[in-house]
Amino acid sequence: MRKRVGVFSSIHTQAHDSVVGLGAIGIVYGMSSLLPPEDRLPSLTHHRVLAILGLMTVLAVIYLRWQGRVWWCECGRPFPVSIVVQSEHNSQHLFDAYSLSHVLHGVLFFGLFWLIPNLSLAWRFILATTIEIGWELLENSPIVIDRYRQNTASLGYTGDSIANSLADIVSYAAGFLLARWLGLWKSVAAFVLVEITMVLAMRDNLSLNVLMLLWPIEAVKQWQTGG
Numbered sequence: 122m123r124k125r126v127g128v129f130s131s132i133h134t135q136a137h138d139s140v141v142g143l144g145a146i147g148i149v150y151g152m153s154s155l156l157p158p159e160d161r162l163p164s165l166t167h168h169r170v171l172a173i174l175g176l177m178t179v180l181a182v183i184y185l186r187w188q189g190r191v192w193w194c195e196c197g198r199p200f201p202v203s204i205v206v207q208s209e210h211n212s213q214h215l216f217d218a219y220s221l222s223h224v225l226h227g228v229l230f231f232g233l234f235w236l237i238p239n240l241s242l243a244w245r246f247i248l249a250t251t252i253e254i255g256w257e258l259l260e261n262s263p264i265v266i267d268r269y270r271q272n273t274a275s276l277g278y279t280g281d282s283i284a285n286s287l288a289d290i291v292s293y294a295a296g297f298l299l300a301r302w303l304g305l306w307k308s309v310a311a312f313v314l315v316e317i318t319m320v321l322a323m324r325d326n327l328s329l330n331v332l333m334l335l336w337p338i339e340a341v342k343q344w345q346t347g348g
C-alpha cells in the first residue's frame with residue numbers, strides 16, 4: 122500500500138469526508154420523509170436528479186483515482202465486455218459477469234426503499250444511488266480489496282478500473298428501473314434466477330459475495346477456487 126503524506130493526505134481525507142458527508146445528507150433527507158407534508162423535501166425535477174447524480178459520480182471518480190484505480194484495463198484493448206472471471210481482464214473493462222450482481226443491487230434497493238412511506242421515486246433513487254456509489258468506493262478501498270483476495274474467488278483482484286466502477290453504477294441503475302417495471306413477484310423471480318445462474322456458471326453470486334466478505338467459510342473458498 123502506498124504511503125499517504127503531506128498535502129495528499131489532507132486532500133484524501135477531505136475527499137473521504139465529502140463522500141461520508143454525502144451519505145449523511147442522504148440519510149437526513151430520507152428521515153425527512155417521516156415529517157408532515159409541509160416540512161418534507163421539495164419535489165425534484167429531472168434536471169435536478171441528473172445534476173445530483175452527476176455530482177456524486179464526479180466525486181466518486183475523483184476518489185477512485187486518488188485511491189490509485191486505473192481508468193481502464195492494463196491490456197488497453199477497447200472491448201467493452203469481459204466474461205471470463207478468472208482473468209486479469211475481469212472488473213477492468215466496462216461489463217463483466219459481476220455486472221449482474223450490480224443489477225441485483227438495484228432490484229434489492231428498489232424493494233428496500235419502496236418500504237419508506239411518503240418518499241418520491243426521485244428521492245428513493247437518489248438515496249439508493251448514494252448507497253450504491255458508497256459501496257463501490259468501499260469495494261475499491263484497500264481493506265476490502267485485501268479481504269476479497271484472501272477469502273473469495275477473486276484471487277488476483279486489485280480493485281476495479283474506474284470504467285468498470287462507472288459501468289457497475291449504470292448496471293445498478295438499470296436494476297432499480299427494471300424492478301419498478303417488473304413489480305414485486307417478477308423481480309423476486311428474476312433475482313433468484315440470476316443468483317442460481319451465476320452460482321452454476323461461475324461458483325459465485327451476490328449472496329456468496331456478501332457471505333464470504335462478512336463471514337468467510339473455508340469450504341466455500343475451496344469449492345470456489347478448487348475447480
Ligand SMILES: [Zn+2]
Nearest residue numbers: 194196197210
Ligand atoms: Zn483487458
